[in-house]
Amino acid sequence: MNYNLAFIGFGNIGQGFAELLLEQEKQLKEKYGIEYKVVAISTLTRGTVYNKNGLNLKEILKLIKKGEPLTNHCDVKKGWDALKTIKDSNADIVLELTPTNIKTGEPAITHIKTALLCKKNVITVNKGPIALKYKQLMTIAQKNKVMLKFEGTVLGGTPAITLGTEALAGAKITEIKGILNGTTNFILTEMEKGKEYQSALKEAQRLGYAETDPTADVEGYDTVAKLVILANVLMDVNIKPSDVKRTGITKISLANIKKARQNGQVWKLVGHIKTDNGIKAEVAPKMLKSNELLANINKGMNGLCIKTDIVGEITIIGAGAGPKGTSFAILNDLISINRTLKGINI
């Protein structure tokens, strides 16, 4: 099938996905019969380009890498912003790739709502809208008979959402426990090697795992958002980030780490939700026994234990966020949309 894609936001993730699309073009066509055109790219600071017959993606990537605005491109649309691009372009799949705002979810919530109301499918990796408005957005999608996909919002390229919604569709999930943030897991792994917190944080920043202001990661906000998404999507509850008890890793000292090790334990930042006896949701550093599966997930890796009514515990482990994994999640969402639209005509 043929798809017209519009990128809303074209930062690291958008550019990474554009490169992956070019790389995978042949395989998408041969393996899945997917052909695509990128018809629009809308950015906040570099302008918008649109061509209903398809943009020259390679050329635009070159322009962006040189740091030039899209206004230098022949397909520039003066006065077009994200909303106009969503409404007036001939895109049938909108990629919402703007930065996450976990407090308001905006402008991504408005972008996604607008696209769904225009009967356009949406793929996003933005945690804000899914953590804050999942049920509302899904209702709009269903009413308009389009899809909203968001595999990349949790665990990057490790397909936790599809695992829960499709591969475990027949199960009732009663508990989720996971290492959901690669940055803090990297820091704790460095501390296991003997570094103090501040020095491990600096190493994480030097390697690009942690941002200059590491608050969202080290204080647990990012893990909270992911836990809320997993809970609302996979456990059919309706919780908000403020419903999750939150403690970061900044108070963990090297002495804590060493003491735990003497007892055969390791510290991990764990997101945990149980629903069997009321909803209990918490993000906090926990001491895990060293032979537990989650205790053996190190560096930037993520892992998730899903407890089910019928088949006990299923654990999935893989690389956490990062442009490549997140791009892969978008690619997988595109293939999933195609699978649904093709139906039995495989």
Added chain:
Amino acid sequence: MNYNLAFIGFGNIGQGFAELLLEQEKQLKEKYGIEYKVVAISTLTRGTVYNKNGLNLKEILKLIKKGEPLTNHCDVKKGWDALKTIKDSNADIVLELTPTNIKTGEPAITHIKTALLCKKNVITVNKGPIALKYKQLMTIAQKNKVMLKFEGTVLGGTPAITLGTEALAGAKITEIKGILNGTTNFILTEMEKGKEYQSALKEAQRLGYAETDPTADVEGYDTVAKLVILANVLMDVNIKPSDVKRTGITKISLANIKKARQNGQVWKLVGHIKTDNGIKAEVAPKMLKSNELLANINKGMNGLCIKTDIVGEITIIGAGAGPKGTSFAILNDLISINRTLKGINI
């Protein structure tokens, strides 16, 4: 949507799935809009029952539990066998649940072919047909625009097939390494506790993990069949069980186990296939470093590491075979068929 199901084979797995269906009836309707009738049950030794308006499943389960033949039932069809049931019943989903014959794949291959040619969807947990004739059967399914689903052939309720084919659809899988047999993993875990092989095997037999003739498990044949299925389905190769180098666990002694432990290693029966430099496929006991993920999978648990081109390694861990997990896999395949047939009308 409404489905008419026919059971071909009604042993432990068939009965287990029938019970799960009854248990999940309300949830299937509410969550997925799935309604079903069991219209036929065909067994090799107890006869066949058929009612185009739906059998009384509870009553039939009672009859079977009492050890009575289905000929005592009002819906008995004299002279009907599996093939006649597949062809002449009004079933639209055929559940092929006869015992695995890994050498010939029969009679299951003929059952499945017949159903697909009659344009009926098939769900099977029988390893024979998928290990021996996967490509041929899928071609028939595609030509007839029906589906062939087989999640339960590997890792029981742990959804390895859906993980690979759907959740990781965008990736090229270059290597698979796994603990795919619960019986041998249970035996090796018992040996880790200090038992000799023979005594560990007896314990596995006492608890129902191992059969009276344990050859298929302990000599690695079962792992070979599962590795072939995973390879052909997820890696787009076309290998036969005889292409896999095979060594069982019967030569592993307690002394081997102890020696490995002194070096921080544990013995596991590992199925392994790589395709990056020609196809190399092997099932053999391997010493794994004790901090490797697969080394920490104990008792009847299974685990699978999938190496991909785009997102590195993804590992999934969960309970192996067993009637409950296998029934769950069938349930999930039913939901998956429904998802495809409903398409966007979610």
